[in-house]
Amino acid sequence: MSSVVPQVTREDPVLVHDIKSGRSENPAQSGVMLVRELDDRVADGTAIIRIDHLSKIFRNKTKTVIAVNDISFEVMKGEIFGLLGSNGAGKSTLIRILTTLLSPTSGNAFVNNYDITKDPEKIRAIIGVCPQNYTSDNELTAYQNLEFYGKLQNVPENILPDRIMELLNMAGLADRAYMPVSTFSGGMKRKLEIVRAFIHKPLILFLDEPTIGLDPEARREVWQQILMLNAERTTIILTTHYMDEAEKLCGRITFVDHGSLIALDTMENLRKLIPAGDLIEISVNHMDPLAEEAIRNVSLVNAVSVIEHNITISATNGSRVLPAIIAVFERYAIPIISISIRSPSLEDVFIYVTGKGLDGGNGNGCEAPSIDRRQVS
């Protein structure tokens, strides 16, 4: 993997430079995933979080685990920054380091120019965190939970009641404000946890898998909340392994795998990492190896993968090459059941650069059936 997409190291000074200049380079040429220009959602070019060769190693008597391995990147003020990776990739460890819950083994990180090891209290005053674990008090009501955290976050007493009701309304929990949280569904608890994280209107909001376990409607509501907060200039760092969530919300996305940063860029640029521009998926009743070879030889076709009755073709321009492909099927008298052309999704990109799906598979069950990377020219 490292030969395909090497991680960013200290010897790659272009990382910071490129954030500021917005310069774009071909990763295949430079051998490095560069940070490119930000999309519209990145409102400010000033870095609010700087991470410099950060590592975290957990050791016990029998085992050493490198949870974060020499990661460097920056998060811009006002952006929604996505951290994507499979379970155990190191996302939560990285978030915990940035939120002062863990100290790094080596490297530096600065949150709003505060050193995470020297000024943890100052950092805690400007961040809001929605941890992956459920952390509200079940015995307290929704109102009491928010009141408790409002006081911990030093929200002025005179505005706290109004702020609590505002958040409960935002979460759709106003009618349950005075009911114990133990009576809430999982989704309601999660929404309460999310609004609690920004009760004090933090400068930076860390959301660690915020929509895990939520139904589609609840997820959309959470997305709305996140976008509303971002509209108020709150910088948001979001970890998720839901690709659609990252695609919809994040200005820039970084892939983390085995503790290392694999790629970091805008969604648009990440898609370009896959050599093929489009994916053509064709279903048939049977497939002839000669037809497969003929498709491979069609101009602009980069790779062909056949799994049972499904053929996935990656091509530079899907719509232009499609007639030639259909002609091949006609020539070999193979009836086509269905055809679809689509752009590569974020999941395709993730699978391409990490070799596995976001559920942590090693390639056996999760590797993209659509792209055989070994065949990519």
Next chain:
Amino acid sequence: MTLFIPIMYLVVFGNAMGGSLSHIPVGVVQEVPPYNDTPLFTNAAYQLNHLDQTDANKMLDVITYSDEALAKQDLENGKLSAVIVFPSAVSNDHAIRLYVDSSDSVTPPIVEAAVNEVLLAIGAQNPVVVDEIYGDIKYIQFFGVSVIMMAIFSATMFGGGMALIRDRENGIHEGYLVTPIKRASIIMGIISSGTVRAFIAGFTIFWIDLLVTGITIQSFQDFLLVVLVILIACIGVNSFVISLASRFSAQQEYMSLIAFFNMILFLTSGAFYPVIGMPDWLRWITIINPEYYGVHALRSIILRNQGFNVIGTDLLALLIFSTAMIILGIVTYRRTLE
């Protein structure tokens, strides 16, 4: 831990209960006039001071007084376990008066037996009149007061300390560790909540103790003092338990250690048996045992009707202990997940 606790029970329980009482402080004084010591007084005082037990420990520490009132005052203030007043005239019809601290149900019979033994040895046949200065206090009344401390410790085990560990086990602490709250505030907050729980438990048991044992509180001032002692003892025990809990992440480990401390602290508090019956090494534990000071202070108020002049030392010791434990808790508390 499975084997450790029974072994500790064997060693601590075996030594804390039923040991030979030694170095019992006893005051001796002779009625005046005459102002010269009589042979009875001189001989008896000498013999009492040299009574040995089978394990060669001196039984009584005899302090000679020239003023009966002063000796009785020291008895009332808890400095002495008994005062023996010898008659001025040596004749069989003059009684020897023995004043005993009857709030301790174990020591008075031993002192009385020692006095009779000495009188027999020196051939004096004076009758001994025993005066229980706090009346007839039963063992259940003696023991019952200490159960208040046990209630406080038990409530503390399942209160603040356990709450801290549960937060860690369930990851709930991640929620408040990322807020600007200070480490000291977390510890003080948990001690405060634990203190409220423990106080309710201690105060409830105090009333139950009064009902079951039939003790009556002499005055409203005594009642307020009891409340004060329970409160300070709660702070002391809570700060100790929470300073331990601040380093633990698993309930099982924590409960094993706390069960051990519950046992050793209660046994060495003097709840069952006077501290002077314990071997020297075990007595050292009482010096740093908050329950000892709590039990002593509560007995002083409830059974002896004593005030600040006697319990002041206990309160001071509890406050020093609490302060040390709060500092320890704050210093050792992990502000991170590591």
